[in-house]
Amino acid sequence: MREFEQRKVERDKIEKILEAGRWAPSAKNRQPWKFIVIENKNTIRKIAECTIYKFVADVPLLIAVFLDKSEMVDRTKDVQAIGACIQNMLLAAHSLGLGSCWIGEILRRKEDVNRILDVPDDLELMAVIAIGYPVKKKRTSKRKSLSEIAYREKFGIPWR
Amino acid sequence: MREFEQRKVERDKIEKILEAGRWAPSAKNRQPWKFIVIENKNTIRKIAECTIYKFVADVPLLIAVFLDKSEMVDRTKDVQAIGACIQNMLLAAHSLGLGSCWIGEILRRKEDVNRILDVPDDLELMAVIAIGYPVKKKRTSKRKSLSEIAYREKFGIPWR
Numbered sequence: 001m002r003e004f005e006q007r008k009v010e011r012d013k014i015e016k017i018l019e020a021g022r023w024a025p026s027a028k029n030r031q032p033w034k035f036i037v038i039e040n041k042n043t044i045r046k047i048a049e050c051t052i053y054k055f056v057a058d059v060p061l062l063i064a065v066f067l068d069k070s071e072m073v074d075r076t077k078d079v080q081a082i083g084a085c086i087q088n089m090l091l092a093a094h095s096l097g098l099g100s101c102w103i104g105e106i107l108r109r110k111e112d113v114n115r116i117l118d119v120p121d122d123l124e125l126m127a128v129i130a131i132g133y134p135v136k137k138k139r140t141s142k143r144k145s146l147s148e149i150a151y152r153e154k155f156g157i158p159w160r
Numbered sequence: 161m162r163e164f165e166q167r168k169v170e171r172d173k174i175e176k177i178l179e180a181g182r183w184a185p186s187a188k189n190r191q192p193w194k195f196i197v198i199e200n201k202n203t204i205r206k207i208a209e210c211t212i213y214k215f216v217a218d219v220p221l222l223i224a225v226f227l228d229k230s231e232m233v234d235r236t237k238d239v240q241a242i243g244a245c246i247q248n249m250l251l252a253a254h255s256l257g258l259g260s261c262w263i264g265e266i267l268r269r270k271e272d273v274n275r276i277l278d279v280p281d282d283l284e285l286m287a288v289i290a291i292g293y294p295v296k297k298k299r300t301s302k303r304k305s306l307s308e309i310a311y312r313e314k315f316g317i318p319w320r
Contacts, residue, residue: 018310018319022303024247027264031303035310037319077264079236080286083243087184090244091251104187104237119315126240143182143191150178150195155279159178159197 001099001139002055004132008039009061013096017063017131020092026081032071033085033126036117038062046116047128050109053101059130063089064113066123082126089129099134102127161259161299162215164292168199169221173256177223177291180252186241192231193245193286196277198222206276207288210269213261219290223249224273226283242286249289259294262287 018035026032038044039061047064048057056062065086072078086102093100106113110125119125150159178195186192198204199221207224208217216222225246232238246262253260266273270285279285310319 015306018306022306022309025250025262029302031309033309034315035319036315037310037312040313043313074264074267076239076267076286079239080243080246080264083240083245084247084250085243086240087244087247088251090185091248102185104234104240107234107236117314123315126236142189146175146178146182149182149191149193150197152197153200153203154277155194155196155283159195 001134002053002101003135003137004055004059004099004130005135006058006060007133009098009131009133013098014061016096017089017092020088021085024081024085024088026084027073027077030071030073030078032068032078033082034066034068034123036064036066036119038064038117043116047106047113050112050116051103051106053103053105056103056128056130059132061131063129063131064117065126065129066119067126069122069124079126086127086129093131097133098131101130103130161294162213162261163295163297164219164259164290165295166218166220167293169258169291169293173258174221176256177249177252180248181245184241184245184248186244187233187237190231190233190238192228192238193242194226194228194283196224196226196279198224198277203276207266207273210272210276211263211266211288213263213265216263216288216290219292221291223289223291224277225286225289226279227286229282229284239286246287246289253291257293258291261290263290
């Protein structure tokens with residue numbers, strides 16, 4: 001979702017979101033993630049300039065998520081772990097009454113984001129998560145059916 | 161966790177786990193995942209031969225998760241989405257009273273797993289998830305503290 005109230009996110013809620021990310025599983029439990037919590041209006045505006053999604057400029061809270069390349073085991077497994085970590089944070093935000101938007105498009109400008117946040121090169125931007133209280137509104141989303149994506153015992157035998 | 165009861169996982173629980181995976185977010189909502197649900201003892205034994213984790217041979221349920229390369233947008237984002245999808249399934253399993261183990265080590269033998277499951281080359285094995293009723297036992301796990309992984313506003317300023 002992309003429409004947030006101006007209302008700040010309480011510190012204890014931010015803490016719970018980070019905690020959910022912290023407990024994600026990872027290859028060899030290396031926990032290759034680093035987080036930067038951004039509430040400063042100026043910084044948020046600069047980050048927003050790195051994406052085509054203009055709504056980012058008005059979001060009360062961003063969490064930038066990085067892959068710490070000094071903790072890598074295997075890129076595929078580590079990037080999966082980052083995805084698990086982000087998903088934990090999105091689910092935690094939802095359970096706290098918050099809305100969120102997982103922004104991947106900004107990776108096109110990941111070097112600029114690192115510069116804005118004083119981040120060294122061994123941390124690679126993986127996503128920026130926008131978080132805040134959602135403007136109330138009916139929202140919908142679609143997914144493929146299980147019969148299109150799940151198989152029974154072997155490839156080609158539909159799950160149902 | 162790696163110690164499972166022999167008891168089968170009920171079909172409606174398998175369905176709920178797949179549903180949780182199905183609803184994960186992904187780049188451009190391309191949903192680049194495919195699942196194979198494996199309960200056949202012979203197939204499970206063959207899959208177990210592809211990993212050093214011998215406990216896999218006795219697990220009642222495996223879900224093999226693949227990246228569908230025909231649905232790719234960007235490998236980093238798609239692999240993150242797979243991680244989010246797997247994490248949704250692990251959390252769903254936990255909420256249903258089940259235990260699970262995310263097996264990545266088997267990727268060393270991903271071509272063999274594809275062969276066992278009749279999977280075409282455009283699906284790349286991302287993980288095998290072992291699921292079942294957990295043998296009751298105290299289990300622990302460790303994580304880095306938030307002060308080691310989270311920063312405030314810029315890199316280098318600890319979150320707390």
